[in-house]
Amino acid sequence: MFEQVLFWVGSIILIAGGVFDLLASLGLLRFPNFYVRLHAATIGAIYGAFMPLIGVSLLALSLEDFPAKYMFAGGAFITGLIILIVAPIGSHVLAYAAHKSKSVKWEPVVDHLEEDSK
Numbered sequence: 001m002f003e004q005v006l007f008w009v010g011s012i013i014l015i016a017g018g019v020f021d022l023l024a025s026l027g028l029l030r031f032p033n034f035y036v037r038l039h040a041a042t043i044g045a046i047y048g049a050f051m052p053l054i055g056v057s058l059l060a061l062s063l064e065d066f067p068a069k070y071m072f073a074g075g076a077f078i079t080g081l082i083i084l085i086v087a088p089i090g091s092h093v094l095a096y097a098a099h100k101s102k103s104v105k106w107e108p109v110v111d112h113l114e115e116d117s118k
Contacts, residue, residue, distance in 0.1 A: 003062045010058030017051030024048055034104040038091050045087040053080035 024044025031037045053076045060072040098104045099113055 003064055006058045006062035010055045010062060012055075013058065014052050014055030017048055017053075017055060020044065020051060021048035033106060034098060035095060035106065038095055042087055042091040045091075046084060049083045049087075050080045053077070053083070 021044055024040050024047075027040025027043070028037050031040055057073040057076040057080070060066070060069045060076065063069050066072075096113075
């Protein structure tokens, strides 16, 4: 019974991650500037990679006769945690570098980072 619950919850999380990947790819195509597209890419990296990895981890735990289920579940879980930590840091560094190099045409209403550098 517990294995069936893990299977269905893992499947739902896996499908939800695929939906987030689809929405992030649409955002990358449709959003107007670099910063908003970077947000869509980060959502795709976090939810579109973290959620399927957690789903795979739960699916691996739901298999009864699979001898390496703990190895697959642990590997997927640790990889998901690493992505959850690294993806926001990477997008922040990209946005900061783009702002500092002034390589992106952008007219903000308020720019606190520019005010701090003066």
